[in-house]
Amino acid sequence: QVLLVQSGGEVKKPGASVKVSCQASGYTFIDHGIGWVRQAPGQGLEWMGSIRADNGHTKYAQRFQGRVTMTTDTSTTTAYLALRSLTSDDTGVYYCARDISSYEGDYFDYWGQGTLVTVSS
Amino acid sequence: QSVLTQPPSVSGAPGQRVTISCTGSSSNIGAGYDVHWYQQLPGTAPKLLIYAYTNRPSGVPDRFSGSRSGTSASLAITGLQAEDEADYYCHSYDSSLSGAGVFGTGTKVSVL
Numbered sequence: 001q002v003l004l005v006q007s008g009g010e011v012k013k014p015g016a017s018v019k020v021s022c023q024a025s026g027y028t029f030i031d032h033g034i035g036w037v038r039q040a041p042g043q044g045l046e047w048m049g050s051i052r053a054d055n056g057h058t059k060y061a062q063r064f065q066g067r068v069t070m071t072t073d074t075s076t077t078t079a080y081l082a083l084r085s086l087t088s089d090d091t092g093v094y095y096c097a098r099d100i101s102s103y104e105g106d107y108f109d110y111w112g113q114g115t116l117v118t119v120s121s
Numbered sequence: 122q123s124v125l126t127q128p129p130s131v132s133g134a135p136g137q138r139v140t141i142s143c144t145g146s147s148s149n150i151g152a153g154y155d156v157h158w159y160q161q162l163p164g165t166a167p168k169l170l171i172y173a174y175t176n177r178p179s180g181v182p183d184r185f186s187g188s189r190s191g192t193s194a195s196l197a198i199t200g201l202q203a204e205d206e207a208d209y210y211c212h213s214y215d216s217s218l219s220g221a222g223v224f225g226t227g228t229k230v231s232v233l
Binding site for chain 1: 123153154155156157159161166167168169172173178208210212213214218219220221222223224225226227
């Protein structure tokens with residue numbers, strides 16, 4: 001079965017960086033992309049971006065441009081989300097999800113369990 | 122501030138039908154982008170409920186259905202059950218955001 005297993009929670013100080021991993025199994029990794037979604041405490045879902053696992057092509061939400069990097073390692077079927085210059089507004093749960101490509105707009109069919117990132121001085 | 126607007130909450134008694142709207146514009150739903158729906162139970166990751174307006178993944182009960190009308194989409198839950206109490210989000214893409222994805226504001230469904 002398709003599984004996405006994310007790394008554990010992180011506590012970071014303002015100005016630091018964080019890197020969250022998402023290990024995929026149960027399907028051919030390069031056949032689908034990986035998307036990343038953030039959820040601040042008590043808030044809704046926020047689309048951060050996605051990466052194609054076959055060629056590494058990325059698409060980022062404008063508000064994260066210049067501060068986010070999404071990568072994949074096909075040898076370990078793992079996707080990574082790196083976020084720099086953290087502020088308290090970056091506190092939240094970060095989800096990875098399998099991205100099903102569609103001309104009319106991708107969707108996420110399987111999700112990781114989420115990784116809590118806490119930014120606090 | 123999302124470009125896809127949902128009602129903050131809807132409620133219904135067990136067995137009733139409720140609908141959740143997702144209102145967009147000519148740069149997202151009206152531009153031909155599909156709408157997808159997710160259910161998020163308390164303390165858990167979101168789960169795909171409907172993709173491309175009307176399609177249910179395997180395992181999703183047929184009590185859940187989706188539709189589109191102009192620049193809006195809707196999710197209907199018929200035969201409401203206690204286990205349906207959750208947050209629901211629509212998801213699409215927007216050409217004014219350089220084709221980036223966007224989630225709706227989210228709707229809390231309460232079962233009375």
